Amino acid sequence: MRMRFAIGGLVTALLAGFVSGAQAQSSGETIKIQDYPGLGNMLFRVAVAKGYCEKHGIRCQLQMIPTGPLGAQALLAKSIDMGLTPAEVQINAMIKGAQLKAIGGGAVQNVFLVAVRADLASPNAGKGVPASGGSALRSGRRG
16 A cells, blocks of 8 residues: 555656656656666666556656666656666765756665764764664674
8 A cells, every 4th residue: 555655646746757647648648767677776667667657648658778877868868857866876866966856765764874984073873872863883883
């Protein structure tokens, strides 16, 4: 059930970002979405299979692009309308001047780590999770 709400929310956000519902239904617009080999972009594979795109008057076309950086390049080249890139790929592209927007996350349990040098002030690091804001790894020690 949670997957259905996540897919529905992402399709709705996608629709809101490109065209209004009335425009989409009248235009039958095609939206090109990055897919990955193997398991791929399950959110939109399920959305396409369940007919969520057609329900909103659009056609979702999955484009096989095997990596996040290539997906970001395809977004910038306007070959696709939506990519599923890791946060670090989007952030690095934006630091270099790319105009990209994140509208939602496709993966909810990403493994990210913020590393802090031992000589920097980090008063909550020793308090552990959740007070530290995450996993308290510091200079090779668990807090």
